Amino acid sequence: MAIEIRQVQNKKERKQFITFAWQIYRKSPELNKYWVPPVIEDYMKTLDTKLFPLYDHAELALFTAWKDGVMAGTIAAIENRRHNAVHEDKVGFWGFFECINDQGVADALFGAAAGWLKKRGLNAMRGPVSPSMNDQCGMLTRGYDSSPVFLMLYNPPYYNDLVLKYGHHIGQELLAWYIDQESIDIERLRRISEHVKKREGLTIRTMNMKDFDREVDRMREIYNKAWEKNWGFVPMTDKEFYFLGKSLKPLANPHYIFFVEDRNKRTIGFSLSLPDVNQALRHVNGNPFSPIGLLKYLWYSRKITMVRTIVMGVLPEYRNKGVDSIMNAEIADYGGQHGVHASEMSWILKANEAMSKLAKVIGGTPYKEYVIYEADI
Template sequence: MDRMKLLNEDKNPFYKHAEIQLFLAYEGKNIVGRIAAITNANHNAIHKDKVGFFGFFESINNQDVANKLFDEAVKWLKTKGMTDIRGPVNPSTNDEVGLLVDAFDMPPVILMTYNPPYYQQLIENYGFKKEKDLLAYILHHDTYASEKLTRMQQIVRDRKGITIRALNFKDAKQFKADVKTLKEIYNAAWQPNWGFVKMTDEEFDFLANDLKTIAEPKLTIIAEIKGKPVGFALSLPDINQSLIYNKNGGILGAVWCLFTKKKKIDLTRIIVLGVLPEFQSSGVDAVLYHEIGETAFDLGMPKGEASWILEDNEMMKRGLETTMKGEVYKTYRIFQKAI
């Protein structure tokens, strides 16, 4: 998502229940760091806490610079009545989150963060402690597309009467109805998860319309049982693999690379996969994973990244590790500190 659009308090509906204050650090006339301090009233109401957040953190490798940035964020959050600071979130857990703490030799996948290794030390030296790790799994078609999985998911389809359909991006009325369905499943499926905050109708529409410009319709699917939507999956082609060729930056260069380097994309990121609570042990997730994997493979993407997954989400981890033969290959960390 465009950073200016994400930070725009007039256009992004997130700020109808949240506040943000941006800070820049200067050394002479040069910008050497930045940070955002964020409050989220919906988070505080749901989790009954007074946690504020920091995000969009960047700094040169200088502890004094980082400390001054955190000092300003903490000072502002205290004026808002917050007792803890957590992050990085950019600007919420429904957006890009976490600090990369390993696998620095690998480029970031679409809508995932990247940072130099020294950021962890800057954050921990200020007194932050680990709050939660978020995991990214790598999936390979030649590993997970086993005869056993294919047979198992087909049995589930037949027994449960599961049908899969892709979203219709061209029919505005149907797309709007499908987005409403996705929102209902998303909010119900993720509600028990750590740190989760339900998205408002406006927030979900804002995100859906933004992702629509880069999504592959065939990789946005809904699972239904007897016509009732029970789960969905959204997977995005890793357009970063095309954009990396845009050496000079700029919009025209980006558009050119997206068209001319499209065949370089061999990975899709499974950004969201959710199943209604009453169907979460019925195998619907395996059907969705299989459908996404086979469709992506047919589109020339034999690799997938499932991210991010909470380190203690045992149900999701078990499915990825035992059913899909996935392996954790990147770790992102959320930090917290009392203020």
């Protein structure tokens, strides 16, 4: 049985690359029950090297696998020059991996990605990273019995076998924490929050959507400083951060985006949570912008019951002072008042004991696990 690898060359083939996932998940009742189809238009932009700002300092190649003339899998290979400059290594990345349950097809896909990366002088590859650590990453290894929240991934369990049998090993493990807001001792959390605010001279406010660009700039400054010591972190450029901010603006609820300020009104921390729009997107089959898709999206958006806390960070000099409790109290308070009684904190490195401790303190449970794999090339 012949396996052929083809490199994507044009927009038509890029869309075919994206929509192959439907062949994996729609054919399996168990997978289809939880899978949330990606927004096709968003993925088209993410994989457009002329549009997506990551490619100002990265290169991308998309490959499809064909078995006996039938499409059988996809993979992207990414050389992120900015990552290698920051970390002083020679690591490439792979992502957007979808594959039938066939080791030969998977090996051909990983081989194509490895070959492309090796030609660029790289000696290792890491994934899934789709297409950077600031985007979607990690392969699900536990928690298949619920849908992914917004901007998190879902995959068949057999994908992990395909990856390991090719020769990958575990690089890092990631956790997603589920928090039942109704089980939080909100009065205790409020008392801690008020104590920290008084002790440190801090105040908290929601995002000012009328001053959107400056608010995004404040986020970028805190984000790059707060996360600079994290494994695999690469500071986002201004262009990348503003592109991300613009893309998320239609989904933003300012009552879930908080800024903590000191006595001099300097921003020392922020948290960004977004409604879990996957609860609506799962009903629109990847096309929320079609007339029917938009109507379905708006209808199901009314019933969202969960938020995802994507980023929570404070300046280094304010770490371990309880600033997180201020923001968590606000998230729980507002959610409780508006029928949103669940949240997910994700993703968090399993090795990050401080963040795991924080999640536990507010009643969190690590209900999903992901892995970023590595292999020498």
